[in-house]
Amino acid sequence: MHSFQIHSIASPSSANIPIPKSQSKITGDSSPHYSPRRREDPFSDALLSLRRCTATGSPKSGSCQHARVLKLGIETDIYIGNSLLNMYSKCGHLKDAHNLFDQMPHRTVVSWTSMMSAYLLAGDAAAAAVLFGRMLDLDDVRPNEYSLAAALQASASIGDADLIGAFHCYAVKFELVSDEFLQKCLIDAYAKSGMFEAAEKLLQKLSSRDVVAWTSVISGCVRRGYGERSLEFFCRMQEDGIFPNEVTMLAVLQACSEIRSRKIMLLILGFVLKGGLCKCDLVLNSLIGMYSKSGYFVEGMLAFSSFCFTNDGRYTSPETMANLVHGCAIFESGEIGKGIHGYVIKHGFLPCVVVENSLINMYVKIGEEYSAMVLFRTMLKRDVISWNTVISGFVKIGRPGDALRLFAELCRKNCNEKISPDFATVLASLEACSELALSPQGRVIHGYVVRTGLLGDVFIQNALIDMYAKSGKVDSAESIFAEMGKRDIGSWNSLVAAYGSNGRATCALKALFRLERSGGVEPDGVTFVNVLTACAHAGVVREGLAVFGSMEGRYGVKPSVEHYGCIVNLLGRAGRVEEAERFIRTMAVNPGPDVWGALLGACVVAGDVGIAERAAKELAILEPDGSAWRVAMANVYARVGRWAAAAEMRAAVAAEKKEGGWSSVEVGGKEMRFVAGDTKCTERVDAYEILSFLKNHMKDGSSIYYDHFSICC
Template identity: 30%
Template sequence: MPQRPSTSTFANFQRPLYLWNLMIRDSTNNGFFTETLKAYSFIHHSGLHGSTFTYPLLLKSCANLLSIPHGTMLHGHVLTLGFQADTFVQTALVDMYSKCSVIESARKVFDEMPQRSVVSWNAVISAYCRESLMDKAMSLLKEMLVVGFEPSSSTFVSILSGYSSDLNSSEFLLWQGMSIHCFVVKLCLVCFEVSLDNSLMGMYAQFGQMDEARKVFEFSDEKSIVSWTTIMGGYVKVGSIAEAFKLFHQMQHQHIDIDFVVFLNLISGCIQSKELLLASSVHSLVLKCGCDEEDSVENLLITMYANCGNLTSARRVFDAIIGKSVLPWTSMIAGYARSCHPEEALGLFRRMIRTEIRPNGATLATILSACADLGSLSIGQEIEQYVFENGFELDQQVQTSLIHMYSKCGSINKSREVFERVKNKDLTLWTSMINSYAIHGMGNEAISLFEKMTTSERIKPDAIVYTSLFLACSHSGLIEDGLKYFKSMQADFAITPTIEHYTCLVDLLSRVGQLDLALDAVEAMPPEVQAKALGPLLSACRIHGNIELAELAAAKLLNVSPRNSTSYVLMAHLYNSVGKWKEANTMRNWIDGKGIVKECGWSQVQVSG
């Protein structure tokens, strides 16, 4: 292992420059970037000047340390020494500013370069891609081609990585990514450059195009561990858990070394599938391969067991972690909260704050959710006091959870207070307040807030906020508004209705007695969402005493979901309400005969402590 240079190494100012350069080269190549800059400081104060060999190494050290102060100081020295025409020095400057996210300075140095290399172009393109400024990156790529430079594989790796990290996936971005793929094939770079193949797979996986990603994977001449984890992660992302595990078994048969990232993908798959036997098998492999001490793996194991309904195993993993950070505490608290054990979540939170570990925004948001489930306004107020005392009053995730907690605990005025005091509100915060109005039956207030969000604040709505808006219209009987927004969602914002939207639409029509229209709406829905939408219709038939339509809805629902106890119970209650005792008894006998267990409904709210 290379030895870190000591301060005494730099004590002899009388060394010639070439020896200093060798020392700087060695410390930089071995990753001792701080020592590189210290060595330069000794050189500079001794009256020596760096050379065109020295400054690229120094600027590389600044880039790795993300040290703009040192980088700008070196830029000044470069200008003083007249190295503006040196392509290597100027490219190193561009790369330094690029990696430190000072894109304007990177572009300015690049534009003023008398001569450029492919590496210079790549540095600026990479800077734009790192900040997801894909339009500017593509524009620079076109300019690069016009002036006669042929892009390298690194050029395309940067661009494809930019598409892979862009959270605002769209068909246009996918089309651009596919165009890059075509260009790469034309230049005969694909299948021979493993990093480029991995970037192509990552881009396709980001857009959910796993057939295309798999083609790149299969045709790749060389597959690294990154290739395997990229394709596996893509399958997990689109919910093809079985395919991800097939790839894992293929890796085992080919004796490919497995790292902890592979297990992150497998555990994420188990979190989605919620299959306890599969989860236990993966955990056994994690222990066998010695990856159980990775922080990210430990946290996901806790979440995995909690999602599979095995809180005992989740707690066992949590208790076995030595030197817990805030992450496993948050994961275990979230496991209790999401598994309807809010009291255990609060107990663990109280234990946590008695240690030296301080909760983060995610921890507080989770525990506020537990308070909402408990209906405990007093404990929620204690958490809010903790929020202010520990500087989380500007954390929008925490404030969003506060709005939700106060709303679920029956204090809509406190929800509004929290909402009003937050500046620079994001979409999630607006959605939380609109949803709070919805569950309190304040439809007009919800609509007014939605209009303010989209018109005055010009915030683009998403599918989630529309669900809250439809819920508000449904609870307040605002049928015309609900139908208007259902059409507007698709026409104005190109949002495809989800199961939740269809269910809200049926609920809206059913609540105001428009049962025939509600049935028409159900029959117009895709078959896979009809089962969830028929439930509200059946419930409304009971309220309005429409037996004929209820029997039709029940027949449809039992056909697609024969073991749904709700359908039988609703029909039994409906028959009882109109004196059809024989039919009601038949429904109950069917429940017993099919071995269906009716789930108990419950809710709670704190009253007088």
């Protein structure tokens, strides 16, 4: 983020190596005064060749020059040695630089600084700091401002504030702190380590505060997550009369992305336009990314269309295009997304995995799964994110069977494409198994999780509990929960939901009390929704009302509309529809469609037309185009024999021409879909015969009293 980099620290001494006077007039072949009869000095020629290799970043040519130096026998010269060390350092050949450094008969401060720079360029800041400590133990070599600057950068990289302070003291003791370059390095190191007060003090003492010094402090604040403070320094920078450069604006735009203030973004946009900084591709990409990452999709698209269609060679990066496509997916702007798809094709962004993954996600979100699959199948290269995008996308749009088939295909292709399912793949696949209640496939995925070592993840374990619960395997869900080393609130909620969905209300209540005694984890709103739902399914009214009454006082959870809906469902299932209606009238919040829908559903069983009509009247206001409440109202009329009114409601539903609901069951590994009154199934006669048998069997056993509290957990 800064205009100075560590590889330039050694350059004042290593790149501009002084040449003896007798050799300083030697010129290269390109000089107009060159005479072919004049012999070149091997020493100067080697130095110039090494400098060219360093400038062009050619380690192969540099190695050839190294061999030439060895052949000439001048490798012991300190200038030659430092030039070779600098060349290997800048070319990223740390091992060669290290070997050369160990073999040097004499080392100057330039040698030590070049080696420290090599470690820093390789990302080993700790080794650079250790090397500086070794240099301090020497009597014949004293660090200068450039070696100290390298040590400061190493300390800032490892986040050692005490070490930075010690180096600062060293600079003061040996009168190096007056160097302006070193002062800026100190400011940068303090800012990167989060010591903003120290950085600010040095900044105020600086005789010439330029854009580099201010940018160091601003970038340090952004790096540590202090976006608002970075903007404060940015404003003070303006008061100091310093105009920002591209590096400054990159840091400020990142801070705006974290703060997400539309007003501040508008002000920063003014700085970008005023200074002509939008001509910089990096600033342009950050500007568009600032809007798209902050949720201001329209503003991001305006910035994109304003600057990227001028035919002046300015184009966004693939990551920026992926962010824009992602925004189209979030806001379901399919037409804009298709336009961006055309733009990336026209300007040669494809093939690009990042962009293609975002496009696949966008097409799935807008309901064009076919386009998503065409793009997925035509990708030249796919990564695990590509597979995760289509698998999770199909789960979210209600096609879990297709998601599991893709998961199986990914597992088969693992050997060829070297792509293995990861954490996100397993979560999406387990969710698909939960949707279809497919315990055999879920057990296979469970085995894969155990084999790959993903079982220790709490999210994977929670998903396994949910999958087994929805498949009716409560014992397996309990086993997963019991073996968990660490449980979060999601783990407890999954267990309570498992008990509730399988009619084990007493176990759900006991789990709530166990959660209360466990310590460290507090029940939340979801916990009580699951407990109240379990009580409603089991008909445990008294206990359910007691739990609802203790939510705010005992657990500090304020009831929401969803909790009120659970109580209405609880009372309605018990046939207490009048009490449920009175409860709705006294609610502390405005009842929503779910609350009135629960009451109307209870009226279907109770056959109370009056309450049902009042509930339907409320639903007609809240959901004028809804069909579910009309179907329920038609069932109420049919229950009491008002066939004309029921037919009228059914006709209103039929006029909307909405797609009917369907169910599915897996038989022999194949998903079978069917609708109510289905006549297309070849085995419909046998199916209806079995259904009739089950109905009669349930009627015969309806008089049997079943005590829910006798269930042993």
